[in-house]
Amino acid sequence: MLLGEGAAASFVVTGYPAEVGHAWLEPLLTYPGRLDVSLHVEPVPPKVAADRLRRQMARLESSNQTGAEQGKLEDFESEVAAADARDMAASLARGDGKLFRVGLSVTVHAASEEELEEEVGHVQSLASSMLIDARPASYRQLQGWVTALPAGVDLLGQRRSMDTHALSAAYPFASPDVAVETSPTAVLYGLNADSSGVVVWDRWALDTYNTVVLARSGAGKSYFCKLDLLRSMYAGVTAAVIDPEDEYTRLTDAVGGTTIRLGEPGVHLNPLDLALDRTATRDALSRRALFLHTLLAVMLGGPLGPRQRAALDQALIATYRAAGITADERTWNRPAPLLADLVATLENEGDEHGRDLAVQLAPYTTGSYNELFRAPSTRRPSGHLVSWSLRALPDELKAVGTLLALDAIWRGVADAAPDHPRMVLVDEGWLLMAEPEGAKFLFRLAKAARKRWVGLTVATQDAADVLGSELGKAVVANSATQVLMRQAPQAIDQIADSFALSDGERQHLLTASPGDALLCSGQRRVAFQVVASDTEHALVTTNPAEQFTNPDDSARNPDDSTGLDTDTAEEDDLL
Known part of the structure; x- marks a missing residue:
């Protein structure tokens, strides 16, 4: 015919x-x-x-x-x-x-x-x-x-x-390589590299919902994570993203999500704020105090000594009491003190360790890093997708911003009813895991996520540092879904030993093209190629030549000025 x-x-x-x-x-x-x-x-x-x-x-x-x-x-x-x-x-x-x-x-x-x-x-x-x-x-x-x-x-x-x-x-979509039952929360990862069949994976059907993605720069790690996020949302999964380079903003805007740009003028996040713990059944004040010990350790670049911790704990209690906040939960709705109030208390305590902490915290209250902490939290994050953009933060504050955003996300998740699956995506997780206290915090979240129907996704390009620490290995071990993409020759030996890769799998990761990946889950292994539709590709690509081909997209250039006055820009940053 x-x-x-x-x-x-x-x-x-x-x-x-x-x-x-x-x-x-x-x-x-x-x-x-x-x-x-x-x-x-x-x-x-x-x-x-x-x-x-x-x-x-x-x-x-x-x-x-x-x-x-x-x-x-x-x-x-x-x-x-x-x-x-x-x-x-x-x-x-x-x-x-x-x-x-x-x-x-x-x-x-x-x-x-x-x-x-x-x-x-x-x-x-x-x-x-x-x-x-x-x-x-x-x-x-x-x-x-x-x-x-x-x-x-x-x-x-x-x-x-x-x-x-x-x-x-x-059935045409049967895959002999990965035997996974289809379900409403299953996600299309891509095409099988060996059989040209499709690879459909359901992380929510495994014993843990966590995922770790390891790849060198330019291997397509963020591209895959954004596709996984978008397709998971098709199935009713709500999500929160920590975005170091403002790569998820276009996707967030397309699905009607909320973008919070930490570091932008007028955007503030008070670490002493109890607002997100109003529905907590436990002592929110004690939990804030414990978190601030972790936060200050990351701010100061190392763990606090015993005397410093004692001085900080006394100063926290005194600072909250001065603001009228006590262990009585009826006082938790009162305006929370600021980091500057805590520093002032440390200076006035008369303890040399407290004064030493106050001196080290001066850049965050009166110095060049004070923009984020100098006022109460701008607003409470909410929505089916919340993206925390860290692009405007200086490099010295990226780890601090990641920890603060992750804490705000977890405070919203921990006390919510586990009535549907939730995803927490930490892109460039090495920013936080490079700090010992930050790595401990991330490890605790990885351990506690399953009980709250939460899947933690950690994506990083610094695989050697992650696998070189005990906490990093623990985060990987608590992830039932592991996705490996192209690796650097300097890190392949450690990757091969940690994941028991065969010679063929090792060579595949060394020569993989952008978008080629190896899915590992227990004894199941499958190589696949990440694929996206034209509409999805337009939302997740980070290629500048493709992003700005459409004149409408040029308005989303993070380097361009919005041309708005301060008050309007502040509201737009949060919406």
């Missing part, structure tokens, strides 16, 4: 193998030429299926008995058909499966009639090797071509009865 500038030929499958394995249609689906495979499925009502099977068994038994009475040789095909019918009837009676009417057809395309003849020969040979009897749709080529279109119309009407097990084995 001539079709546009090419030619096409349709075939209908009339014969099937007696037994099939999983994904037995894979050879047809991965055929190197252009081949449309159409599988039409029609469920048969249980009562109708039982009546048909009963008549079929009676007909086969009668045929075999008549042949035996007439002295004919035993018909082995009839015996096998009768046995299959009995097994199918028993499965139907037990409720283990159902009966379906299935039609399978293929349409071969080529540029010319001569090439079509050659392609038809290859397809028929392939079908024969699969024990499939594919007959030309004679005088019905137009109907065959329409049947292969994604319209759900079967004009050929050549059907075959199959039970649930046989049909599921023929």
